[in-house]
């Protein structure tokens with residue numbers, strides 16, 4: 001439609017707007033995908049006071065136009081509700097993202113890793129991230145022996161790509177005050193051999209302790225980190241992000257919440273932030289919850305029931321294929337049951353990290369027990385990752401009112417390794433079973449877990465194609481449609497976080513949080529989804545400044 005003709009349309013409908021409320025902005029002129037099943041696409045959207053006033057025909061939208069209304073011509077581009085990140089770790093991601101990179105994709109050789117660490121240690125204490133022996137061509141072991149050989153005096157701390165294992169030299173453990181007599185914290189452990197530390201730590205609590213004394217965290221500018229992280233997510237198309245580890249990882253407990261709240265309350269805020277408090281801070285929940293508003297929201301508590309499958313710490317029903325071990329549960333069944341019930345009884349939503357089938361089974365048992373002891377209509381119990389959930393476990397999720405948030409990078413990065421090495425073909429094919437989850441009636445989300453793929457459309461691409469690093473497809477039966485994939489990045493995570501009245505689709509009354517893409521995801525080949533560019537995001541109807549400092 002030419003501008004001249006368009007002008008006359010505006011003139012005509014201006015006259016009809018005398019009785020109507022006037023819009024602040026009207027979006028038109030592109031593909032607008034609403035993720036609202038009642039009207040999946042619309043011609044135009046009118047916004048008033050940060051909320052959607054109308055979504056429907058261009059004709060009707062312009063009846064809300066007066067001389068103060070701004071018109072935004074989308075010029076053939078595609079607008080969707082802003083993407084919702086279902087599970088990430090905002091400040092942890094920022095700390096690790098800016099740490100020394102040891103990703104196996106760029107550094108597949110163990111000797112190369114040691115050389116990089118040596119060069120870095122010559123300049124000062126080292127914090128590195130991304131190390132992952134399961135994807136390396138030539139591996140060795142990072143521990144006191146190998147890392148002390150790199151440096152005896154300079155602290156070196158390496159965090160596994162999964163975030164569930166850390167490796168340090170003696171200097172790094174000493175800097176954190178951890179020695180052979182240090183007891184294991186609840187929910188984690190320091191590996192020991194004959195009563196002596198080995199330089200390896202498992203799970204979040206000990207890793208956080210080791211990280212806290214690292215140069216990456218000491219003296220870090222957390223205000224800046226929170227702001228930069230928010231803009232980084234916005235640039236990837238997100239308008240709401242969900243932190244599954246509030247309370248961590250800043251040296252002073254709960255301090256992270258202050259930084260994140262400040263970032264989203266700035267006049268030029270880039271995203272909304274919501275999150276789950278790590279369980280040990282449960283007693284602070286009600287007090288922090290009082291601060292909830294539209295920009296920052298505390299939703300529930302987070303528990304880790306196991307580790308990661310690629311690190312052999314995910315808890316399985318049967319041994320790993322390549323190791324004589326069933327992995328590691330962080331809690332006994334009765335401990336987990338009690339933790340879940342304690343929060344649930346107070347009406348607090350619970351999210352449990354569970355990768356292995358045994359961890360998922362225990363988690364669902366805890367949810368079942370909690371529901372028995374304290375019935376609830378709609379608890380939306382979350383299962384984080386739910387990686388190895390077969391059809392039986394997915395059905396069980398329905399019966400205990402649970403909802404999974406899958407991490408599809410397990411398919412892409414680890415599919416091959418799971419298939420041939422770690423799990424074997426039968427179990428590998430069951431990971432991230434999107435189609436089965438859909439078939440049993442679950443609503444679920446896809447997340448990046450801040451582990452490497454922040455692009456929401458790349459997550460959809462993996463879920464839709466189930467293609468692995470080598471291009472082979474991991475169990476085509478579990479592929480889902482692009483439409484379902486888009487719901488998993490918008491309305492379903494909105495629902496999982498009790499925000500569906502405000503977020504997740506373009507519908508009257510919801511927040512005017514949008515993302516503009518250069519192509520329509522429904523009109524490109526699924527293999528090209530990740531190439532779609534994010535052009536702009538809007539929060540409350542205001543264009544978001546992505547910032548110049550974004551990397």
Ligand SMILES: [Zn+2]
Nearest residue numbers: 087088244449
């Ligand atoms: Zn996580």
